[in-house]
Amino acid sequence: MKMPTTFLLILAMLAAPSAVGAQSIEPRSTWANDHGSVLVIQSVAPDGRLTGTYSSSLPDYPCRNIAFPLVGWVAGDIIAYAMRAKSESADCGTITSWTGALRDGKLYAEWSLATVDPQSKKPVLSHGTDIYHRKSVVSQR
Numbered sequence: 041m042k043m044p045t046t047f048l049l050i051l052a053m054l055a056a057p058s059a060v061g062a063q064s065i066e067p068r069s070t071w072a073n074d075h076g077s078v079l080v081i082q083s084v085a086p087d088g089r090l091t092g093t094y095s096s097s098l099p100d101y102p103c104r105n106i107a108f109p110l111v112g113w114v115a116g117d118i119i120a121y122a123m124r125a126k127s128e129s130a131d132c133g134t135i136t137s138w139t140g141a142l143r144d145g146k147l148y149a150e151w152s153l154a155t156v157d158p159q160s161k162k163p164v165l166s167h168g169t170d171i172y173h174r175k176s177v178v179s180q181r
Contacts, residue, residue: 151170
């Protein structure tokens with residue numbers, strides 16, 4: 041069985057020696073990927089549970105720039121979270137999950153999106169990878 045190239049690329053990056061310096065997935069931090077989509081980590085509990093929001097800025101996404109709640113887990117520099125693109129004001133009919141790791145100040149993540157094709161009514165699964173850059177960390181005063 042062949043492993044996806046993107047998975048092998050991420051694995052190779054994680055195995056490479058890391059730069060000296062503190063790394064962490066902090067609460068109250070904002071991250072953006074190369075497409076302009078935004079991950080906001082609002083809180084990380086002592087047991088690693090996280091809450092936040094995610095908004096996609098992809099031009100063909102029907103719920104573009106709407107922040108939806110997400111939940112997940114942080115364990116050191118690794119992260120997993122999921123989002124259902126549904127709120128009181130919008131329902132995109134998608135559920136997306138991400139798993140990733142912080143490396144040299146960037147968050148490398150693989151995503152999987154599930155939806156139902158409106159015409160065929162069949163489930164559709166998509167997947168890919170993104171690299172996130174920290175935009176800001178809000179101080180906790």
